[in-house]
Amino acid sequence: METEIPAMLAARQQVRPERFTFHSSRMRMKRVVKEELAAMDAESDRCALELSDARVDVLGYACLVAIMAMGHGYHRVSEKRLQAHTAANGADAPVITSAGALVDALKVIGARRIAVVAPYMKPLTELVVDYIRNEGYEVVDWRALEIPDNLEVGRHDPARLPGIVAQMNTADVDAIVLSACVQMPSLPAVAKVEAMTGKPVITASIATTYAILRQLDLEPVVPGAGALLSGAY
Incomplete structure (x- = not known):
């Protein structure tokens, strides 16, 4: 924030x-x-x-x-x-x-099928994915980076994100949620991931x-x- x-x-x-x-x-x-x-x-x-x-x-x-x-x-x-x-x-x-803003933003860009990257442990990431699905979106693929310490989330290197996305199934998605977390830095990687995938990229911060x-x-x-x-x- x-x-x-x-x-x-x-x-x-x-x-x-x-x-x-x-x-x-x-x-x-x-x-x-x-x-x-x-x-x-x-x-x-x-x-x-x-x-x-x-x-x-x-x-x-x-x-x-x-x-x-x-x-x-x-x-x-x-x-x-x-x-x-x-x-x-x-x-x-x-x-x-930020939770409401994210689900509303997906509607704004007309996305139905998405891929999600989150820094949380897997059980929390599953809660996030389930929440987004309950709002009417299909989460095609997701990655939990499993960073338990809050300060370490803020120190995660955004330069790693394009490589993480490259290993995900993004061919059939409408948009990529590059960071389902305001704390995890992602802004420097947004343009690169959009260029790499040809998909609109949003984050919790955006x-x-x-x-x-x-x-x-x-x-x-x-x-x-x-x-x-x-x-x-």
Whole structure:
């Protein structure tokens, strides 16, 4: 959340007049396991309240797997509850989750069949895949990179991603989810994977940035951020 999304908004400032400020409140989590994710999600209410003190225009909840691990459709529950906290604080602001942004972005680009790369352990990745399938998409192929430590997820080298995708079945998919995780870096590899596969590539960060810009009623354009933010949608 604190790397690629601000980087995309900063890149947009080079081609469009709007300027952004970025505010964050953190939920604690060290190991990417279901128990810590549930405890982390419980802190989201505090975070929404803290951020609403700054009278922000939109809030983004960045941890995709924390939402998807809570059960089918939970992004809708979370977004509604967290927005209610901002309203109760006299600073009503829309809330976007990266989980909801990702499934909505697939609809925007017209994708039905997808391939997914995720940094999580296999059981958590299976929860993510099942969540996406429940939203009406066919996950043709997926890879779990099995990185349990949260800090190591953020240190994963995005230059590895094209090679990982090259080993997957992408011939019959409509789109590739290059990172089903805002934390795992992927932006430097997006253009390469799009060129390599001929498929649109989205990530949790790209989808969240798109959703933020749409919620702000701004043109969803960011240079170098793949098909979704090319201006075509």
